[in-house]
Amino acid sequence: xxxxxxxxxxxxxxxxxxxxxxxxxxxxxxxxxxxxxxxxxxxxxxxxxxxxxxxxxxxxxxxxxxxxxxxxxxxxxxxxxxxxxxxxxxxxxxxxxxxxxxxxxxxxxxxxxxxxxxxxxx
Numbered sequence: 180x181x182x183x184x185x186x187x188x189x190x191x192x193x194x195x196x197x198x199x200x201x202x203x204x205x206x207x208x209x210x211x212x213x214x215x216x217x218x219x220x221x222x223x224x225x226x227x228x229x230x231x232x233x234x235x236x237x238x239x240x241x242x243x244x245x246x247x248x249x250x251x252x253x254x255x256x257x258x259x260x261x262x263x264x265x266x267x268x269x270x271x272x273x274x275x276x277x278x279x280x281x282x283x284x285x286x287x288x289x290x291x292x293x294x295x296x297x298x299x300x301x
Contacts, residue, residue, distance in 0.1 A: 197221035197222055197223060197291070198221070198295055198296075199219040199220065199221055199226070200219060200220055200221065200291065200294050200295060201218065201219045202217055202219075202220070202246050202247075202248055203248045203249050203251075204246075204247050204248045204249035204251070205245075205247040206244075206245065206246040206247065206248075207227075207244075207245055208225060208227045208242055208243070208244050208245075209242065209243040209244075209245070210232055210234065210240050210241075210242050211232065211240070213232060215227040215228075215229070215230055215232070215272070216228060216229070217244060217246065218271060220244070220246075221291065222276075222284075222287050222288050222291045223275050223276060224262070224265070224273065224274055224275035224276060225244060225262070225273070225274060226271055226272070226273045226274075227271050227272050227274075228270050228271030228272075229270065229271060230267065230271045230272040232272075234264050234267065234272065235264065235267065236264050236265065236266055236267055237263070237264060238263070238264050239261055239262065239263050239264075239277055240261065240262055240264065240274070241259075241260075241261055242259070242260065242261070242262050242274070243257060243258070243259045244257065244258045244259075245257050246290075248294070253290070253293065256286070256290055258279070258283050258286070258287055259280075259283065260276055260277070260278050260279035260280065260283065261276075261277045261278040261279075262274040262275060262276055262277055263275055263277045
């Protein structure tokens with residue numbers, strides 16, 4: 180499906196290295212044809228809330244993330260890949276990227292860098 184350009188994401192190393200971002204508009208994660216609201220995300224993973232599907236912790240799933248931030252000159256951005264479910268709670272599901280095409284990985288990191296708040300001076 181993703182050909183030779185698939186790259187395994189080593190999310191465990193990055194796990195605490197990114198600040199979570201909340202989308203400022205219409206953003207969702209599509210799993211098995213169902214859309215779930217994207218609550219927050221980083222280049223290593225995402226959290227959707229609420230979640231009412233049938234996935235379980237440890238399961239891998241094909242996902243598509245769509246982010247359309249309000250008044251964003253960059254427009255809509257989409258990422259497709261495979262993710263591993265980390266946790267499912269009463270409120271939502273957290274997952275990390277398992278397989279993501281290298282070009283999409285670069286786009287994801289670039290988009291994240293544009294969206295994250297600048298470090299506070301002093």
